[in-house]
Amino acid sequence: MDLAMGHGHGHGHSANSSRRHLAAALVLLVVFMAAEVVVGVVANSIALISDAGHMLTDAASIALALVAITMSARPARGAYTFGWKRAEILSAAINGLTFVVLVVYFVYEGVRRLIEPPEVKGALVFGTALAGIAVNAAAAWLIARADRSSLNVEGAFQHILNDMYAFVATAIAGAVIWLTGWGRADAVAALIVAALMAKAAYALLRDAGRILFEAAPAGVHPAEVSAVIVAHSGVTAVEDLHVWTVTSGFPALSAHVIVEPGGDCHRVRRELADLLHERFHIDHTTLQVDHVPGAACRIVSA
Structure with a gap:
């Protein structure tokens, strides 16, 4: 009988490098998110508030990614013969589940506002959304420099990328409201954001599920x-x-x-x-x- 084991596992980027890029993106998002919540309330925009909610999940996904990277770097010891490497997969699954929760809320609120559209300050929505596009582009650039072969980091990246698309939709809605006064554009933008979230949630939960169920x-x-x-x-x-x-x-x-x-x-x-x-x-x-x-x-x- 011959019983042997081969090893050859590694990532192209170091864990320390990934942590630095993720931490920088986290600071950027938290600062802008706080400002966006204030503007969203002032402008009475569900699109902006939905974007802020999306950014909250972005920040949470990055925080989870940082924790998971630290845990997965722990060496195998005692009963944990593979170490804590599954921590990043659990982080990715949690990210996907937060998308699902937000999708339900924003679909409900978007439909409600389609039926009874409130007055929205389009110019304020438009300007804030443009700033959001720039902030998310910078955050996406930072996370893209981390190790995206990790499903955990990829989950955080997908959060940021979807949020940037959402800001594009919000900017268009703000411009439409500003120029035409059609208030339902804000609710339409929120529903587009929800659709993007649903797509990202499916991909994350599918990939995390395959690993957790050992497919x-x-x-x-x-x-x-x-x-x-x-x-x-x-x-x-x-x-x-x-x-x-x-x-x-x-x-x-x-x-x-x-x-x-x-x-x-x-x-x-x-x-x-x-x-x-x-x-x-x-x-x-x-x-x-x-x-x-x-x-x-x-x-x-x-």
Whole structure:
């Protein structure tokens, strides 16, 4: 029997670099959000208030991302043999759920204001939205420089990107109200924001759910992996094949591989590990290699 494990997990950006960029974006958003709440109340604009609510989730998503990065960097210890790497996936799932809550509220409020449109100060909405576009563009640029291969950081980035689109919709609504007096444009903008949030929520919850429920990585099909292993010369069967993702960018595989009588177990294991890396980009592999029942497994020294 040959039981071996391969490791090869890493990210292109350091955790410290990601933390710096996320922290800078967080400060930028919190300052602008506070100002936007005040202006939204003064202008009586649900679009601005919805944008401020969206920015609150942006700030929360970045704060969660910072906490998750710190937790996931903890080394494996004791019962936590993979460390706290799933913390970032939980953060991404929470981000997606906050989107869902906001979608429900803004759809309700937007529809209500379509039926009974209040008086909205269009010029104030327009000017604030333009400032919001600039602030979100700067925050998006900062987060884009962090490690977006992490679902956690990508979740924060999607929050910022959706908020920037929302500000574009709000700016258009403000201009329409300012120039034409059509107050329902504010509610229409809020509904557009809600639609963008719903789209982002679906993507985040889908990707986080795949990892939390230990589905195979996107683009990797267990049946295909099994076929590739069995196609290797010397392998007669593969059993108990499991392919999953520990955290973003960390796919893992375990399997029980049966080799033909007299096969070189060590050689087969090494070659399969290399094959899985080349074909499926899986570096963390645990392969138990055994001979066919009743036959001896030949081990040849290198």
